[in-house]
Amino acid sequence: MATNNTLQIRVNGEQRDVTDGLSISEMLGEIGLDPRKVAVERNLEIVPRSTLGQVCVEDGDTYEIVHFVGGG
Amino acid sequence: MTAQQDIRADTWAVAGRTFASRLIVGTGKYKSLEENAAAVGASGAEIVTVAVRRVNISDPKQPMLTDYIDPKKVTYLPNTAGCFTAEDAIRTLRLAREAGGWNLVKLEVLGEAKTLYPDMRETLRATETLVKEGFEPMVYCVDDPIAAKQLEEAGAVAIMPLGAPIGSGLGIQNRVTIRLIVEGANVPVLVDAGVGTASDAAQAMELGCDGVLMNTAIAEAKDPVLMARAMKAAVEAGRLAYLAGRMQKRRYADPSSPLAGLI
Numbered sequence: 344m345a346t347n348n349t350l351q352i353r354v355n356g357e358q359r360d361v362t363d364g365l366s367i368s369e370m371l372g373e374i375g376l377d378p379r380k381v382a383v384e385r386n387l388e389i390v391p392r393s394t395l396g397q398v399c400v401e402d403g404d405t406y407e408i409v410h411f412v413g414g415g
Numbered sequence: 416m417t418a419q420q421d422i423r424a425d426t427w428a429v430a431g432r433t434f435a436s437r438l439i440v441g442t443g444k445y446k447s448l449e450e451n452a453a454a455v456g457a458s459g460a461e462i463v464t465v466a467v468r469r470v471n472i473s474d475p476k477q478p479m480l481t482d483y484i485d486p487k488k489v490t491y492l493p494n495t496a497g498c499f500t501a502e503d504a505i506r507t508l509r510l511a512r513e514a515g516g517w518n519l520v521k522l523e524v525l526g527e528a529k530t531l532y533p534d535m536r537e538t539l540r541a542t543e544t545l546v547k548e549g550f551e552p553m554v555y556c557v558d559d560p561i562a563a564k565q566l567e568e569a570g571a572v573a574i575m576p577l578g579a580p581i582g583s584g585l586g587i588q589n590r591v592t593i594r595l596i597v598e599g600a601n602v603p604v605l606v607d608a609g610v611g612t613a614s615d616a617a618q619a620m621e622l623g624c625d626g627v628l629m630n631t632a633i634a635e636a637k638d639p640v641l642m643a644r645a646m647k648a649a650v651e652a653g654r655l656a657y658l659a660g661r662m663q664k665r666r667y668a669d670p671s672s673p674l675a676g677l678i
Contacts, residue, residue, distance in 0.1 A: 355469040375475035382467075382514035389509050392516075407469065409510050411480055413451060414466025414496050415441035415581065415608075415630035 350402040361400060368395040371408070381410045425654065427625045429603050430519055430551040430572040432490070436461045437620065438650045439492065439605065441630025445639065448483040454633055455484055457643035462490045464521055464628065466497070467511045486515065492553065494521035499534070501541035508550060519572070520545070523555035531581040531608075535562050539569055546570030555607050558588075560595040563604075573602055575628060578619060579609025582631045586615040590622060597623040613642075613649035620653025621661070 349360040354374070361370050367390055371378045383390045384407040390398055426433050440460040445451035455463055463484060471477055493511030495504040501524055508520045524541055526534035533556055545552045546569060553573035554566050563574045576596055579585035586609060587593060597604045603625035610616050610629040619627045627650055636642035 355472055357472065359472075374472050376470060376472070380479060380481065380514075381470055382510045384506075384510055387506075389513050392513060407510070408472065409467050410470050410514060411465040411486075411491060411493065411511075412468045413442035413445060413448075413480055414468075414494060415443045415464055 350400060350404075352400060352403065353405040355406070355408055365400050366396050367398050367400060367406075370400045371395070374408075376408065381408050383408055425658070427603060429553065432519065434461045434490075436647075436650075437626035437654060438616070438646055439464065439626060439628040440633060440643070440646075441628070442480060442484065443496075443630050444634035448478055448480065450639060451480075451634075452483040454639045454643040455489065457640045457647065458633065459647045460489070462492050464492045464494045464630070467493055467495075467507050467514065490519070491515055491517075492519060492521050494555075495523050497525070498523070499525050499537075501537045501544065504537075504541045505544055505548075508545060508552075509548075512550070518549055518551045520550055520552055521555065521575070522552040522571075533557055533577070535559075539565055542566055542569040542571055553605070558592040558596065560592060560599050563596045564599060567600060567602055571602065573605060573625075574600055575605045575607035577608040578606045578615065579611075581608040583609055584611030584632055584635075585609055586611050587618055587622075590618070593619070593624065594622050610646075613645040616646050616649040617653035617656070620650055621656050623657055626650070 348363055350363050352359055352361055361373055368378045378395050386405055426435050436459045438458055438460050439462045440455055440458050441464045442451055495507045498504040498507055504522055504524050522541055524534050524537040526532045535557055542552055542554055551572045553575055554571040555575045556562055556566055558576040566574055578587035605626040605628050606619035606624050607628040610632045616627045633639050633642045
């Protein structure tokens with residue numbers, strides 16, 4: 344359960360507390376990620392990169408944050 | 416025209432994009448990102464396949480592939496390696512499209528871990544959905560001319576039959592079916608998987624394929640950068656041989672020197 348100032352979310356399978364009231368873009372910044380280099384899925388829906396700064400993180404959200412890695 | 420000029424003029428196109436190199440290389444299994452980048456450079460490849468994976472959020476400052484291989488200079492072809500259902504593959508490619516911003520993707524839906532053989536029922540289903548969503552999928556498939564036709568009808572922008580199981584390096588196992596796929600296709604055909612050494616790549620091109628995709632044959636060579644050069648040469652040699660049209664095979668010898676004038 345979230346406290347007054349933090350939200351509890353799931354990022355890439357891990358539980359995480361983040362500050363309340365952040366946009367997804369700001370949440371990525373808090374984790375230390377560059378929003379321009381990743382793609383974000385929120386509760387099984389793609390979040391277009393152009394809206395990362397507008398969509399707010401909500402308590403209980405589940406995120407998949409991916410990028411390109413070496414592969415065949 | 417010299418062979419070099421010939422190769423430069425001999426381009427191929429997939430989904431409206433034109434490329435001079437007919438070699439596509441993977442970016443997995445390398446010892447380091449530096450070695451990977453050097454091998455891509457030596458191969459002359461203009462397209463590299465990449466995987467889509469979770470960012471390591473406990474160490475977000477790890478070096479990234481994009482720091483070593485510039486997506487502005489080399490076309491990133493996101494693939495769905497590791498996906499065993501159409502849903503997983505589609506989900507992965509939706510994310511890939513968001514990460515990269517383009518529709519050209521490589522679809523592979525695997526049937527089992529042991530052989531990594533494609534599951535064609537799932538592959539066809541995924542192709543249909545992806546095409547509806549505006550993707551341009553290049554599709555990894557079995558070396559079956561009928562399956563290849565069905566994929567093309569479903570909207571695959573390239574057909575990519577395996578030469579042998581992924582990562583096996585066994586070479587092209589069924590030259591007859593690869594040739595039949597090439598003859599029947601109206602989209603580019605690229606052998607994807609199974610190439611072990613340069614002659615395998617040349618053989619794929621001699622069969623009339625538009626290109627070859629490989630990863631392990633380069634990454635697991637003792638000297639990957641040298642092997643990348645070898646593969647570049649092999650793909651070009653095979654392509655030129657195909658264009659030149661090989662001689663007919665004979666059952667017995669036929670002397671190269673004239674018989675007339677023998678002393």
